[in-house]
Amino acid sequence: MSCIVAVVEPCQAQEESQEKEQKPKVWKWQYGQSGAWCDHCSDHNACLDEAYACGQALLQLTHGRHTYSIDMDRMEQHNTQTGKRRSIRRVTDESGTASVDLSKVAAAIASVVSRRPHYWPSGIHYSPWGTMGQVDLIDVSATMATVMQQRLHDTAHADDSAFPNSQCVLAQKKRVARVLHIQNFDFWMCYAARRAAVVQKCQGARLPEALPAIPAPQGMPLLEAANELLLWHGSGKDSLRSIIQHGFDPRISRAGLYGEGSYFTPWACKALQYVKTSLQADDSCILLLCRVLVGCPYQAQTSYKGRRPPERNDSFGSVHDSVVSVAGPKQGNRSQQFHDEVAISENTQAYPEYAVFLK
Ligand SMILES: [Zn+2]
Structure with missing residues (x-):
């Protein structure tokens, strides 16, 4: 087993360069x-x-x-x-x-080279999509079904009377039938490279305080320096296989309220809306729980049209890494938004981590 070497100089006192907050x-x-x-x-x-x-x-x-x-x-x-x-x-x-x-x-x-993340579990392979090429799908239901049931429960509104046309209560009734851990090492390396670039670029950019966070399962580290979040993604069953094999492809996404791109949400009930517009209580379906690099987010106060997030108004002409819309009152025609959403327009800025089968 080879070691990876990251050589650092002897310790020196570090000056505080930023205020604590x-x-x-x-x-x-x-x-x-x-x-x-x-x-x-x-x-x-x-x-x-x-x-x-x-x-x-x-x-x-x-x-x-x-x-x-x-x-x-x-x-x-x-x-x-x-x-x-x-x-x-x-x-x-x-x-x-x-x-x-x-x-x-x-x-x-x-210094990270070809090495699988230490927390990726080994176990029994399971694929409802047949052979998946380089992708390993590991059935982690035994250890993760209860954890995911809790995440589902905690990220679905309990009462949808205030949420017209939503599937909030339906999400509460869903039961986790199976959990697969998605191990796509080739795509993981692309994602990890993008994450390193986002760390350099976003330099302590802050997330909106009102944006809810889904706690990562024990042992799964998220990189705060890249504002990496765990978020739900819902899509039609025809898209799932492609996402798992090749990642999210914003080029074939439909334009949403916050620009063209792939959409994620901390709300399971919102993600279910994208699975099927009229999902029924006895329909089985799959949600993806994904790592998303929110990086330096653009906070949308109203709907936004664009093929990428807006520019950051810095001297380099760089763009925001994501468009974030937090739930609450909105300007323009849309007076109220019920669920928080995050949109990204870069293929390598999200990694589908778990496929959660619901019934
Ligand atoms: Zn909801």
């Missing part, structure tokens, strides 16, 4: 020593956290004359000179004192 949420890495937990330095912290988020299970760090092999599957570090092994752990940084050094983040991400 401007920082993305950070995590703190610690190692066990004499019965206590000690903090890794900020350089190592950034490397470890972003390597972890990329699903990189093995890496090496240098500190002075010492080299440490880090194994994130075992959560252990190994001093290659002395042979000493120590436990490591990842905890939220309550004090908010750790700083994120984006140049180190980029180095860690750039």
Whole structure:
């Protein structure tokens, strides 16, 4: 088994470059020593956290004359000179004192080579679509059905009397029949490369506070530095196979209220509207739970027409990474929006992670 090397210089004190409230949420890495937990330095912290988020299970760090092999599957570090092994752990940084050094983040991400994310489970293959080429579909129902049932319940409105023409209550009645973990390594690498670019570009851009977040299942890291979210996607059954094999293709998407592109939502009830316009209680269907790089979002206050998100008004002429419309009062003809939505126009900016079969 080969190690991936991300060499960093010896630790230096990091100056606070941003106000505390401007920082993305950070995590703190610690190692066990004499019965206590000690903090890794900020350089190592950034490397470890972003390597972890990329699903990189093995890496090496240098500190002075010492080299440490880090194994994130075992959560252990190994001093290659002395042979000493120590436990490591990842905890939220309550004090908010750790700083994120984006140049180190980029180095860690750039060092990821062909290695499957450490949290991808192995198990029994199952495909209702026949042979799927390079894609592995792993049946994780035994461990994930209850988790997904909870996510479904938590992301569907309980009362649709205030939501005309919606399928809110119908979503509450659906039961999770099967969960597949989608392992499309070729497309994952494209997604990971795009994610590294978004980290560099969005530089601490913030998500709308009102946008609900779907908690990731235990052990599945999301990269806060890219504003990576877990969101539902609903589409007709004819599109599912293509999405799983090739990702989302905004070129064949219909124009929505917030521009051309692929649409995602934190609401399962909203995603069900896209599966079938008149879904019945006894219809079986499939929702995709996806990683989405929201990056630097454009917050739409009214409907928006465009083949890509609006420009950011910076000196580089760059565009926003996504269009986000949060639920609430809207300007123009549409006075009220009931569900939050996120639209992206880049094929590699979303990764379908789970196929959730509902009945
Ligand atoms: Zn709803």
